[in-house]
Amino acid sequence: MKTLLVYYSYTGNTKMVAEHLQSKLNCDILRLEPQTPYSDDYNSVVSQGQEEVNSGFTPKLQNLDVNLDDYDIVILGSPIWWYTFSPVMRSFLTFNNLNDKKIYAFFTNGGYGLGHSLSDLNEFGLEVTDYLEVPFEGKEMQMSYQEIDDFASKIK
Ligand SMILES: Cc1cc2nc3c(=O)[nH]c(=O)nc-3n(C[C@H](O)[C@H](O)[C@H](O)COP(=O)(O)O)c2cc1C
Numbered sequence: 001m002k003t004l005l006v007y008y009s010y011t012g013n014t015k016m017v018a019e020h021l022q023s024k025l026n027c028d029i030l031r032l033e034p035q036t037p038y039s040d041d042y043n044s045v046v047s048q049g050q051e052e053v054n055s056g057f058t059p060k061l062q063n064l065d066v067n068l069d070d071y072d073i074v075i076l077g078s079p080i081w082w083y084t085f086s087p088v089m090r091s092f093l094t095f096n097n098l099n100d101k102k103i104y105a106f107f108t109n110g111g112y113g114l115g116h117s118l119s120d121l122n123e124f125g126l127e128v129t130d131y132l133e134v135p136f137e138g139k140e141m142q143m144s145y146q147e148i149d150d151f152a153s154k155i156k
Contacts, residue, residue, distance in 0.1 A: 001102075001156065002070055003027035007077030008088040010038060010045065013108045013136045017148060018077045021106070024152040027075070030066050032088050034059040053082040058091040074098055075155065076105040076121075083115025093124045104155050106132040111142070130154050 005027050009015035015031070022029045036059065038045045052059070068074075076093075078085035085107065103126050107114055114133050121128055132151040135142040 001072045003073040003075065003155065004066060004068070004071040005029045005075040005077060006032060006092060008032040008079070008086050008092075009077075010079060010086070011042070011139075013134075013139065013141070014077050014079050014106075016141070017106060017108060017134050020145065020148055021075065021077075021152050024149055025075075025155060027073075028066065028071070030064065032064075032092055033062040034088050034091075035062055036060070049081040049087070052087040053084060056090070057087050058094050059087055061088065061091050061095070064092075064096075068096055068098070068101075072102060073155065074101045074103055076103065078105075078107055078117075080107050080109035080112070080115060080117060083112070084117045084120045090120075093121070093126070099125050103128050104130055106134060106151065108134045108136055111135045111137065 003025060005018055005022050007014050007018040018029060076089060078089040081087065105121065105128050107117055118128060118131065132148070
């Protein structure tokens with residue numbers, strides 16, 4: 001079974017968790033990037049993100065450097081934006097078919113839970129085998145690395 005971890009991260013929290021998981025699993029990793037970068041001004045991105053989530057906007061992504069056919073397991077990692085996964089992840093799911101993959105997911109957030117991210121994944125026909133919610137307070141992860149390792153050990 002070959003595994004790909006696909007993630008988006010705006011401020012680096014999801015990147016940190018993604019890289020930790022990748023080092024545990026020794027899997028391939030792909031960072032999604034929008035063609036038009038988000039502003040460095042956090043507050044303006046919070047409002048822009050709200051509009052994008054509400055309208056179901058799918059930003060254009062930079063070219064993916066992988067062939068998804070090579071993978072059996074895909075781990076999705078995204079920050080929660082306005083109670084669901086980020087628009088960048090929505091774009092990835094919209095323009096790629098993962099229906100024949102075993103799907104795992106992890107979501108970082110600012111402490112307000114997963115919102116409707118799991119049911120939004122169902123919209124794409126995806127059933128998540130297992131998922132992890134990783135709360136942060138700013139840059140501080142509110143969870144132990146052991147819990148991330150425990151999640152990693154379930155991915156197979
Ligand atoms: C546009 C935007 C919307 C957000 N909405 C939520 C939310 O609905 N619930 C929540 O708990 N955190 C929310 N957050 C906080 C992020 O989910 C949290 O800081 C996350 O760990 C950031 O991940 P990143 O550093 O990988 O971008 C939001 C952040 C941004 C920028």
